[in-house]
Amino acid sequence: MKHFRGSVSVLAVSALLAAALSGCSSGSDEPTETDGTVTVTYSSSTSNAPTTQTVTSSPSPGDGGTSRATGDDGSAGDPSGSSSPSSTSSGPGASAPTSPPKDIGAYADTFVRAWGRGDRSVASTYASASAVSSLFGQRAVGGGGWQRQGLSHDGGSVEVRYSDGTDTLTVRLDAGDAASGTEHAVSSATLSADAPQTGDGLPTSLTDYADAFVRAWGKAESGAWTYTSDAVELSFGSTNPSGGPRWSRTSSGTTTVTYSNRDGGTLVLTLDLERVGSGSAGAITGASLS
Secondary structure, eight states: OHHHHHHHHHHHHHHHHHHHHHHHHHSOOSOOOOOEEEEEEEEOSSSSSEEEEEEEEEOOTTTTOEEEEEOTTSOBOOTTOOOOTTEEOOSTTOOOOSSOOSSHHHHHHHHHHHHHTTOHHHHHHHBOHHHHHHHHHHOSOOOSOEEEEEEEEETTEEEEEEEOSSEEEEEEEEHHHHHTTOTTOEEEEEEEEOOOSOTTSOOOSHHHHHHHHHHHHHTTOGGGGGGBOHHHHHHHHHHOSOOOSOEEEEEEOSSEEEEEETTSOEEEEEEOHHHHHTTOTTOEEEEEEO
16 A cells, blocks of 8 residues: 555656646747846945945847946946046046055046045045145035046156046146055145137146147257247247257246256246246247256
8 A cells, every 4th residue: 555655646746747847848938037136336426325226137139138237316327337548437436446546647537536526535535635625615526527638747746637628627646656556645636717729729738838848949840939939039049949859847836847858957948827828829938058
C-alpha cells in the first residue's frame, strides 16, 4: 500500500510538470519584462540634504536598453550622461567631488558650479571667506550657462574667466594650491557686465590686451602697434622694433603689466583702462624696457 501511494504521488507530480511545460510552449513567444530601478543620490541644489533620482531602464530593439534619468522636479536628464569639458553645469545633479581636483581649470569650474546652484557651503571649500562673501553678496545664485573663456597665469596666480553671454566672472586662484588640490585656493571672484563689443574688437582684459601686444611685438608684426598709442610707437617702437619670443608675464597691477625674458630684460607696459574695456586700439600709453 505504501508503494502504491508513492507511485500515485510520482504520477501526480509528473502530470503537473507536463501541464506547466505545455502551458509555456503554447503561450506567447514574447519575453517577460521586469521593471528595475536604480536610485542615485546627490546633493540638492539649495542644500546638502540628499535627494534621490530614479533611473528606469527599459529595453529597446538593437541597443539592449537605454537609461533616462528623471529629476525630483520631473525634468528629463541626458541619457548620454556626457557634458562639455568647458561648460560648468549648475543643475542639481552637478555635485562637487569629495575632494578638490588637482587640475586648475577643473578646480575653478567646480567652484563656479557651486556658486551657480547657490551652494555656499561647497563654494567655501574652494574659496577664501572674503571671495565667497564678495561673490555671493553680488549674486546669491549664479545660475547656469557659464562657459569657461580662458585661463592665464600671472606669477604664482591664475585667472580663469567665464561668461554666461551677459556677464563675465573672473576667478583668481593660487596656482600651487589649486594644482595640489588644497582647499581655499580661490582668492577672489569678480562678477561684471560684459563690455559691449565696440571699439576695434581687441581684447577687453588688461592682461589679455598686453599679452596680445607682446606676442605680436615679439614676432616684429606691424600689427603690434595697433595696441599702442602713436607716441609709444614713435618713441619705443623706433628703438625696439622686435622683442623676440622669450617674454613671459610676471605680474600685473591696476594699469600696468610687467614681463621678463630669459636674458634678464624687463618690460613694463602702462595701459588706458577705458580703451582696454572697450577693445579699442591704442590702449598702451607707456612702454619701458630695461
